[in-house]
Amino acid sequence: MSAEGPEPPSEAELAEMDRDQLLKLGGERDGVEIVDYPQPWPVKGTRAEKRAERRVALWFALSAIFGLAFVVVMAWPHWWEYKDPSDPSHTVYSLYTPALGVSLGLAVLCLGIGVIMYTKKFVPSETTVQQRTDGPSAEVDRATIVAHLSDAGDRSTIARRSLIKRTAGAGAGALGLAVAALPVASFIKDPWKDSDNENGLWHTGWQPRYPGEKIYMRRNTGNLEEEVEKGVTLVRAEDLDAGAMETVFPYRNSEKGDHEALAAALTRVDNPVMLIRLRPTDAARVVKRKGQEDFNFGDYYAYTKICSHVGCPTSLYEQRTNRILCPCHQSQFDALHYAKPIFGPATRPLAQLPITVDDEGFLVARGDFIEAIGPAFWERKS
Template identity: 45%
Template sequence: MSANKNVQIPSDDELKKMSVEERAALGMAMDGVELAEWGPRYVAGSPADKRAERQVAFWFLLAGALAVAFIVIFIWWPWQFVNYDDPGQLMYALYTPLIGLTLGGCILAFGIGVVALAKKIMPHEVAIQQRHQGMSPEADRQSLAAELVDVGDKAGLVKRRGVLKGSLVLAGGGLGLAAVVPVLGGFIKNPWAERADSPLWVTPWKPAADGTRVRLTQIDGTPVRPTDLEAGSMATVFPGVPGGAKASDAAVMLFRVRSDQQILIRDGQQGFQFGDYYAYSKICTHVGCPVSLYEQQTGRVLCPCHQSQFDLYAGMNPVFGPATRPLPQLPLELDDEGYFVARSDFVEAVGPGFWENGKFPAWYEEPKEATG
């Protein structure tokens, strides 16, 4: 409802015949707006005007450049996992910080550009208006839209500021693409390009190309023998390869159960144990926290993050908490010197579930195709 009752509201047909400037003036009159001050901030084409335009355009151009950098890094930067001591680890480690810096910088630069646009380019205006309640009639809404268009025309944002318009389009378009790229990234990067050797399935426990098995070692690299564990005990072990103790998917719990204890063997994993010794991934299948709290009497293993519990005597199946998949089991054997080695890599995906889990290779009952 208009604040000024003395202004005659034109009909819909009359509104259609009015120009944008006339509808803008009508809207101000109907709303009882009084312009105390109004005018361009600088003389059009003056050095101060051009300097202000360049300053605003700089932020939009920077936002656009950062958006392009984000898209390029997201798609083409080396993102596959690299062990701590392997060549290319620095490039891999920079991937997440770089996409965070470029996307965050793009949003920040775009925001600064919008603020600078309002402060340096838009006409200076001080208006006084009486507030009113309730939804405005059609005439008010159309006149308000006309006012906005009229202000843009008078400011020359579209007509005479080509650099500013182009930089704004670049920044807005780049920001929009940067928001869409993470959603489409899964269609660009194929995590199954290497089939059974794809990163989601392979860990440092995979045997070397010449067939050499990976030893189970302590965190300091000392290999583990069966005599190192007492009956009923558990030890955390790592793959005896460079960077094995730092790999996020490699930590394993090695158990020595009592000889009279019955253990459920899951389908497809017969013979994975060595005598009374069993090895299971230490990475919780819920969100990847370290599972390490072992209760010897009950055979329960607890994840401290969200209290998921796994039953060692039931093949490490989850029995409590949010985890829904059992902990993967590592096949064991002894090498010629009597040290524990991994006979093969895990036959299941290690860590949290993902939406394609179970498609290739199936982890439910059939083991993964051996490639090592």
């Protein structure tokens, strides 16, 4: 503010001035000329004014409703459990993320529209001309700017518009509650609850559903209808050449001819496994992980395709270097050293599936992974 203009009043004179006098003094000291300063609603209590107030309140109320809807969607128990695509309720489950985005987005949008409408309808649009200069603000300048702000608040009539204040508070409060619910939601899911079945966080589709159940390694031929009619293609020990890799999926005899079950085995995200047959010279240099020394079958090793970083598919295998690569963030894993990470952001080895060959020569899983696959979470031991 400018230090030029009329001589500033004394502290005693300043204390006795009312707001209008301070407004005038502040304008004079700042060299401000008010060209136009109309009241948004010169006649108070008109139908148009009340209609505008209700419209603004409506947008704030909608913001509150959508903010609360976001919290309800996030906390609704139906979302907490994964639904397989073959499950009739999968369609509703698949709407979880869109419902979160739409409800939160509409809460923010409605709150913003309400603020803009209130500004246009009730905040005075003054036209002034001011000569600006640099320098620190004096005490008198600070007092006059407070008067200007107070006057702007009164002229906007916010003090007497309780409907707008209540709905704006509700909208902002609901939106704040929605934002606060985001970190709280991470405490809702209990990874230990019902975790003994294949749908828990600790297990995959390779877990036997009853003692002694045989789970074969199955190819994805890309022709599901033919697999339903003629049967799936299982992997034998002699099918892969030395240095080759193939993605395999679990198959149970109980799934024979079952279109939904066969499709679900291919689409379940934690099912894909990289089956690698090492070259004999490379197999002789393998370093096995403690407690998993017998997880391989000869030159065959099976690792999950779910990267331990953020869950991307580690779909690349470099035969010459025996490295498993994740294309998302360039993590690399050494297939000769229990698939431990040697480059990139991943910090844990890929989980290894214990495998063997049955009496008919088919490669089968000896059981599920002994650790949770994919990205880490708080309850993991590693």
